[in-house]
Amino acid sequence: MPDYDFLIVGGGAAGLSLAHHLTGVNARRSQPLRAALLEPPPGASTPVPRTWCFWEPEGGRWDALLTASWKDLAVIGADGEVHRSSASPFVYKMLRSTDVEHHVRTHADDHLDQLTQRVIAVSDGPDHATVVARTPDGREVRHTARWVFDSRPAPPTTRGHTHLLQHFRGRFVRAAPGSFDPAAAVLMDLRPTQPDTGVAFSYVLPLTEREALVEYTEFGRQALTTPQYETALTDYCALAGINGVEVVASEQGVIPMTDGRFTTRTGRRLFRVGTAGGATRPSTGYTFSGVSRQIAAVADALAHDRVPVPPVPHRARHLTMDAIMLRALDRGRVSGADFFTGLFADNRLGNVLAFLDGRSAVPREIAIGLSTPVAAMSRATIEHAWSRCTETGRSLLYRNPRRNS
Numbered sequence: 121m122p123d124y125d126f127l128i129v130g131g132g133a134a135g136l137s138l139a140h141h142l143t144g145v146n147a148r149r150s151q152p153l154r155a156a157l158l159e160p161p162p163g164a165s166t167p168v169p170r171t172w173c174f175w176e177p178e179g180g181r182w183d184a185l186l187t188a189s190w191k192d193l194a195v196i197g198a199d200g201e202v203h204r205s206s207a208s209p210f211v212y213k214m215l216r217s218t219d220v221e222h223h224v225r226t227h228a229d230d231h232l233d234q235l236t237q238r239v240i241a242v243s244d245g246p247d248h249a250t251v252v253a254r255t256p257d258g259r260e261v262r263h264t265a266r267w268v269f270d271s272r273p274a275p276p277t278t279r280g281h282t283h284l285l286q287h288f289r290g291r292f293v294r295a296a297p298g299s300f301d302p303a304a305a306v307l308m309d310l311r312p313t314q315p316d317t318g319v320a321f322s323y324v325l326p327l328t329e330r331e332a333l334v335e336y337t338e339f340g341r342q343a344l345t346t347p348q349y350e351t352a353l354t355d356y357c358a359l360a361g362i363n364g365v366e367v368v369a370s371e372q373g374v375i376p377m378t379d380g381r382f383t384t385r386t387g388r389r390l391f392r393v394g395t396a397g398g399a400t401r402p403s404t405g406y407t408f409s410g411v412s413r414q415i416a417a418v419a420d421a422l423a424h425d426r427v428p429v430p431p432v433p434h435r436a437r438h439l440t441m442d443a444i445m446l447r448a449l450d451r452g453r454v455s456g457a458d459f460f461t462g463l464f465a466d467n468r469l470g471n472v473l474a475f476l477d478g479r480s481a482v483p484r485e486i487a488i489g490l491s492t493p494v495a496a497m498s499r500a501t502i503e504h505a506w507s508r509c510t511e512t513g514r515s516l517l518y519r520n521p522r523r524n525s
């Protein structure tokens with residue numbers, strides 16, 4: 121008999137979410153499941169604390185832990201025009217990873233073991249999977265389980281055609297009184313100087329009228345250096361009239377944006393979740409809501425004793441649209457600033473948010489598509505289709521080498 125019903129490798133957004141679901145899963149079962157969460161001790165390779173923003177209707181799983189939330193959002197176009205409106209039916213929410221971790225760990229189900237161990241190997245088997253891990257004092261330990269959910273970083277399973285990075289640095293600032301309007305977050309301000317390809321923008325998430333997270337972001341091939349981000353942030357504060365700034369804390373990060381596809385089942389008993397399981401929406405970098413949908417589906421399967429294969433939380437048509445959009449940005453077919461300015465200027469904000477989170481219906485998606493630079497996007501669509509055809513042709517030839525002789 122294996123040691124555990126399931127093991128969670130990594131205590132980030134996906135691992136903590138799955139651990140948090142255990143109480144609900146066990147409440148729906150006659151026999152509780154036993155699980156363990158493995159996370160290495162803090163060190164150079166563990167992620168630094170971060171903020172997770174996402175949108176959903178009011179009344180979500182994490183509402184009691186939110187640092188802030190906004191019902192109104194503003195987008196500032198490259199031309200300086202402000203488009204402010206209600207995000208209805210959504211609320212834009214900000215969580216701190218440290219608050220989520222503290223809450224999940226202190227309210228953990230009695231059937232969850234929290235192990236401070238670095239996983240060094242995972243192997244599959246017909247009856248159970250095995251995880252080998254190292255303890256902080258250097259001992260090697262082995263755990264067996266029916267299922268393993270691995271959230272360690274992993275590249276996509278297919279290489280894909282476009283590999284952009286969403287790279288950013290943000291400052292938690294205290295500024296002069298009256299600097300911010302806590303009733304509305306600035307989701308995108310497209311006024312910063314634009315790179316040759318990709319897009320640059322800032323956003324401002326006000327916590328009070330003096331405090332905010334001000335972030336500078338680019339979608340591009342290469343991350344900047346910290347001094348380059350700092351210059352961009354200083355320039356942005358000057359542009360936005362944010363004066364008397366005292367920097368309280370900073371965060372910096374990179375989120376891969378790729379049309380490579382992710383496989384969530386890597387063995388009979390091995391699964392990938394989170395970013396490693398395709399939860400990042402390629403065109404936006406937002407991951408948290410994909411993680412939530414993916415983990416809810418896993419929890420449901422565990423509660424009902426089904427094989428808990430995590431779904432990739434994005435529909436195939438949305439991944440195709442994202443591949444086209446990433447290609448258009450990367451190859452310079454569209455100006456990123458024009459693309460996003462048009463998207464937000466010509467559509468109701470709630471509809472754009474539904475679209476960006478994969479919750480919209482096809483007719484709405486067509487209407488939204490028509491508000492983007494149609495000729496450039498059509499060209500990128502043809503290029504994408506052509507690259508998929510040549511790829512399919514190559515793989516057919518590879519599978520039938522005699523036809524090629």
Ligand SMILES: Cc1cc2nc3c(=O)[nH]c(=O)nc-3n(C[C@H](O)[C@H](O)[C@H](O)COP(=O)(O)OP(=O)(O)OC[C@H]3O[C@@H](n4cnc5c(N)ncnc54)[C@H](O)[C@@H]3O)c2cc1C
Pocket residue numbers: 129130131132133134135158159160165166167170171172173174237238239240271272273371372373374375393394395396405406407408409411
């Ligand atoms: C600074 C930053 C800000 C972000 N902000 C947002 C946002 O606002 N909204 C949004 O939707 N997305 C955001 N993202 C993207 C995404 O939501 C996060 O990266 C999220 O943390 C991904 O969750 P995850 O569980 O897949 O990976 P992670 O949260 O990175 O978790 C992976 C875990 O695996 C652990 N691990 C690694 N190696 C081992 C090992 N050998 N053994 C055991 N455990 C191991 C790590 O320590 C880590 O805890 C942000 C990303 C960054 C970097």
